[in-house]
């Protein structure tokens with residue numbers, strides 16, 4: 161048995177597409193021009209903008225009632241999850257990985273409530289050997305200890321493990337710290353880190369899982 165570590169957002173699930181769908185719904189509901197979707201996507205900063213700060217920015221830009229902010233934060237957290245769609249190739253690739261002797265474990269930064277909701281809503285729990293979430297782990301990627309925790313969780317050593325993710329800093333930087341192979345999902349970006357680099361660069365998670373399975 162070998163360890164296959166996977167990021168969640170914009171790796172196993174297409175969070176960017178889900179946020180765009182959420183933003184499209186927002187423009188329709190609030191009757192603002194459809195081209196404001198791009199402003200919303202930029203303001204989200206791929207999910208890195210704190211939700212309350214994003215909600216306040218949205219409230220100001222679209223002159224929403226100040227009391228709307230709290231509801232907006234809730235909608236940004238949970239309404240976005242409702243917009244996630246799982247690529248059927250992901251469970252197919254995870255099943256193939258398990259059949260080939262890999263234990264797939266999600267290592268994700270975020271809150272337990274939100275990340276577990278995504279995992280369960282997508283049915284990913286049926287295909288994973290487990291998941292480690294930074295909030296409950298008390299540490300976040302790229303801290304090497306969260307990767308060690310994932311290995312301990314399934315009782316499989318880190319040696320020979322692979323990490324798949326879209327974040328240069330958290331995913332590939334973390335893999336570099338623990339000395340394991342990694343695959344970076346480029347999402348149309350170019351690699352810019354000098355200190356470390358992924359073993360391989362690919363454009364989709366299923367392709368990355370398939371690649372690991374052939375190792």
Ligand SMILES: [Mg+2]
Pocket residue numbers: 167168169170171325326327
């Ligand atoms: Mg990610």
